[in-house]
Amino acid sequence: MTKLIGYARVSTRPQSTDRQEADLLAAGVRRDDLYVDQGVSGARVSRPKFDRALDALEVGDTLVITTLDRLGRSTQNMLDFAQSLRDRGAGLRVLNLGGGNVDTSTPMGSMLFTIMAALAQMEHDIKRERILDSVSKRRAAGKNLGGRPQRVTDSQIRSAIHLVEGGDPAAQAARDLGMSRATFYRRSRALSD
Structure with missing residues (x-):
C-alpha cells in the first residue's frame, strides 16, 4: 500500500510549522507519517527529521512538501534529489508550486519541478545579493549593522x-x-x- 510521507521545516526555533502541517494533513498525509524539523536550515546537508522521512519512503510512496524551498537551496541539489526519489520508485509532490500541486512522477510535473527549482535558486541568489549589497552600503556609510547590543557601556x-x-x-x-x-x-x- 502506498503512503504519503509529509515533511515540514522552519529555519529558526521561533518560527512555526503550523501552516505547513495543516496543509500537509489536508493533502492526505497521516499525522504518523509527518516529519518536522524545527530550527534547521535548508542549507544543511543532514536534517534529522528529513532523513527519517526519507528512510520511511518505500517503493510507490510519495514525499509531500508544501513549498520547494523546504527541500533545499540549489537547483542541482533539488534535481538530484528528485532523481534519487525516482530511482527509488518514490514520488515527490509539492503542494504550493505555481498555484497547484506538482507531482514529479509525471513528465509534466517533472518539467515544472525543474523550472521552479531553477527559479527558486534564482530568487534565493537575488535575495542574498541584495542583503550583501545593503550591508556593504551601510558599512561604507558608517551605519550600524545591527548585532547584539553591548550591555556594558x-x-x-x-x-x-x-x-x-x-x-x-x-x-x-x-x-x-x-x-x-x-x-x-x-x-x-x-x-x-
Whole structure:
C-alpha cells in the first residue's frame, strides 16, 4: 500500500510549522507519517527529521512538501534529489508550486519541478545579493549593522579600569560588570587603543 510521507521545516526555533502541517494533513498525509524539523536550515546537508522521512519512503510512496524551498537551496541539489526519489520508485509532490500541486512522477510535473527549482535558486541568489549589497552600503556609510547590543557601556568599563588601577582585583571588577575576566581585558584594551 502506498503512503504519503509529509515533511515540514522552519529555519529558526521561533518560527512555526503550523501552516505547513495543516496543509500537509489536508493533502492526505497521516499525522504518523509527518516529519518536522524545527530550527534547521535548508542549507544543511543532514536534517534529522528529513532523513527519517526519507528512510520511511518505500517503493510507490510519495514525499509531500508544501513549498520547494523546504527541500533545499540549489537547483542541482533539488534535481538530484528528485532523481534519487525516482530511482527509488518514490514520488515527490509539492503542494504550493505555481498555484497547484506538482507531482514529479509525471513528465509534466517533472518539467515544472525543474523550472521552479531553477527559479527558486534564482530568487534565493537575488535575495542574498541584495542583503550583501545593503550591508556593504551601510558599512561604507558608517551605519550600524545591527548585532547584539553591548550591555556594558564604555563608561562602565573605564570606571572598572580605574578601580583595578586602584588595587581592586580585575576578576571582581569583571564579575561586577557581569562579564568574564577575558571579556573585561578585551574591552579594556579596545578602549586604550
